[in-house]
Amino acid sequence: MVQIPNTPTLVAEENVNHKRYKAQPQESFAIQQVVKPVPAPEPRFRGPAIKDKSESSRKDRLPVSGEYFENEKGDRFILRQKLGDGAMGHVFLSIFGGRTVAIKTEKYSTGMLPMEIKVLLSIKRNKGSHFCEIIDYGTIRREYNYMVISLLGKDLYRLRAEQPNRSFSLNTTTKIALETLEAIEELHAIGYLSRDVKPSNFAPGMREYGQHKTIYMFDFGLAKKYVDREHKKLKSRGEVGWRGTVRYGSLQAHKRLDLGRRDDIECWFYMLIEMYVGELPWRHMTDRALVGQAKLAVRNESRQVFFNRIPRQFETIMGMIDGYAFEVRPEYKQLKALIMEIRLENGIPDRCKWDWQIEESQHSELTETTSVMSDLAILAEQGITNYTDRAHERIDPLRNGSMSTPPIVNTSNIVEVTKMKGSITRGCSFSQKIKKKYILDFRKTGSASRRCLPVYRRKLCMLFDY
Numbered sequence: 221m222v223q224i225p226n227t228p229t230l231v232a233e234e235n236v237n238h239k240r241y242k243a244q245p246q247e248s249f250a251i252q253q254v255v256k257p258v259p260a261p262e263p264r265f266r267g268p269a270i271k272d273k274s275e276s277s278r279k280d281r282l283p284v285s286g287e288y289f290e291n292e293k294g295d296r297f298i299l300r301q302k303l304g305d306g307a308m309g310h311v312f313l314s315i316f317g318g319r320t321v322a323i324k325t326e327k328y329s330t331g332m333l334p335m336e337i338k339v340l341l342s343i344k345r346n347k348g349s350h351f352c353e354i355i356d357y358g359t360i361r362r363e364y365n366y367m368v369i370s371l372l373g374k375d376l377y378r379l380r381a382e383q384p385n386r387s388f389s390l391n392t393t394t395k396i397a398l399e400t401l402e403a404i405e406e407l408h409a410i411g412y413l414s415r416d417v418k419p420s421n422f423a424p425g426m427r428e429y430g431q432h433k434t435i436y437m438f439d440f441g442l443a444k445k446y447v448d449r450e451h452k453k454l455k456s457r458g459e460v461g462w463r464g465t466v467r468y469g470s471l472q473a474h475k476r477l478d479l480g481r482r483d484d485i486e487c488w489f490y491m492l493i494e495m496y497v498g499e500l501p502w503r504h505m506t507d508r509a510l511v512g513q514a515k516l517a518v519r520n521e522s523r524q525v526f527f528n529r530i531p532r533q534f535e536t537i538m539g540m541i542d543g544y545a546f547e548v549r550p551e552y553k554q555l556k557a558l559i560m561e562i563r564l565e566n567g568i569p570d571r572c573k574w575d576w577q578i579e580e581s582q583h584s585e586l587t588e589t590t591s592v593m594s595d596l597a598i599l600a601e602q603g604i605t606n607y608t609d610r611a612h613e614r615i616d617p618l619r620n621g622s623m624s625t626p627p628i629v630n631t632s633n634i635v636e637v638t639k640m641k642g643s644i645t646r647g648c649s650f651s652q653k654i655k656k657k658y659i660l661d662f663r664k665t666g667s668a669s670r671r672c673l674p675v676y677r678r679k680l681c682m683l684f685d686y
């Protein structure tokens with residue numbers, strides 16, 4: 221997977237120079253034979269784990285693609301390809317209960333995953349609609365923590381980076397604004413702050429599960445309760461140090477002050493401007509103090525330039541945010557109404573596709589064709605360049621000894637496979653369509669093709685796998 225450089229979360233002051241974990245060279249996408257036999261799993265932790273760091277640091281590690289682990293019920297999870305790298309761990313693709321899932325892993329001693337689990341369990345109890353379902357979680361041999369969550373599509377940072385101008389249309393930006401604001405409101409409603417609202421922490425759901433119209437919020441490593449047990453709001457703790465991601469951090473964060481609900485909304489605001497315009501004025505700045513100054517400047521001397529290219533409602537939104545005190549509940553309803561006003565003023569209909577859906581349909585045809593092309597390249601590598609060559613001399617076993625008419629694998633087949641992918645995704649089974657037509661066709665071509673059949677079949681299967 222192409223890794224797009226991301227905006228790393230700076231976890232805390234002392235972690236500013238934290239280096240991202242790099243993939244180990246021995247990592248492979250193949251399913252490896254690992255850890256034999258599987259030892260009894262560690263008891264699962266409920267909520268934040270209490271760890272004996274001295275002992276854990278000896279075994280502390282991150283798993284790699286191809287490994288598997290078992291939970292206490294004996295369910296086996298294979299860590300397939302890596303979906304993403306975070307500052308603290310890796311996220312892998314896996315399959316569980318017949319559905320594709322994501323598994324987030326973190327070294328046992330890191331200690332951020334337990335907070336995420338706590339937040340997701342609380343969201344689950346409160347039936348939040350913009351969050352991944354938490355399916356399982358636990359600790360493996362005091363080496364790493366994991367949580368199994370529902371799979372999402374590409375995050376908004378990557379989706380924007382893939383757009384022609386690195387920006388979204390007004391339709392997509394405002395739709396994202398409504399979805400993400402709802403997510404933040406739901407999180408606040410259960411007593412948590414994100415403290416790390418940014419595009420790479422939001423993603424659309426999977427089309428396969430009918431969730432593609434919803435934007436989901438994930439990554440609660442920096443989440444914090446802003447209410448006590450009696451649901452009373454906690455007072456600001458004053459200066460506590462930096463939390464969050466520099467590019468999207470609020471003015472209060474730049475002052476290293478304690479963060480409240482208003483700060484999540486301020487991050488949301490910067491995120492939206494970036495999505496629509498394609499960049500923020502402080503995009504190339506790395507110095508945190510300079511970024512803070514640039515954020516002040518857009519409220520003063522560069523205000524006109526900043527708001528020049530964007531709907532006027534965004535200026536009103538910034539004014540509202542700047543007016544909120546630490547403990548104030550943001551006016552989610554009014555903010556949503558302002559976004560709706562932008563849509564109305566610009567005549568954007570309710571039922572409009574996301575920008576990436578348009579891209580997706582064009583892109584999928586391309587990748588399918590490329591995949592089949594690479595299948596053909598594999599066959600060619602095996603010396604089977606012309607499938608009709610030796611086939612004439614063979615007796616077709618499927619036609620009682622009569623001569624077969626060998627299929628020619630060429631671009632028209634590629635187009636046919638590409639078309640077939642469309643019908644398969646609409647519900648036709650892989651085996652009926654592909655196996656019958658293509659695998660049998662290959663059989664007919666004689667022993668040379670039979671030799672390459674497993675490779676071809678495997679590659680075709682891969683086409684229809686995630």
Ligand SMILES: Nc1ncnc2c1ncn2[C@@H]1O[C@H](COP(=O)(O)OP(=O)(O)OP(=O)(O)O)[C@@H](O)[C@H]1O
Pocket residue numbers: 226227228229303304305306307308309311322324352369370371372373374375420421438439440441
């Ligand atoms: N449920 C999911 N489905 C698909 N991909 C996911 C899922 N969760 C995370 N990812 C991918 O993994 C990446 C890292 O995940 P996440 O942000 O949770 O990790 P992190 O260690 O907290 O990262 P960060 O340094 O950005 O704070 C994400 O940007 C996303 O691309």
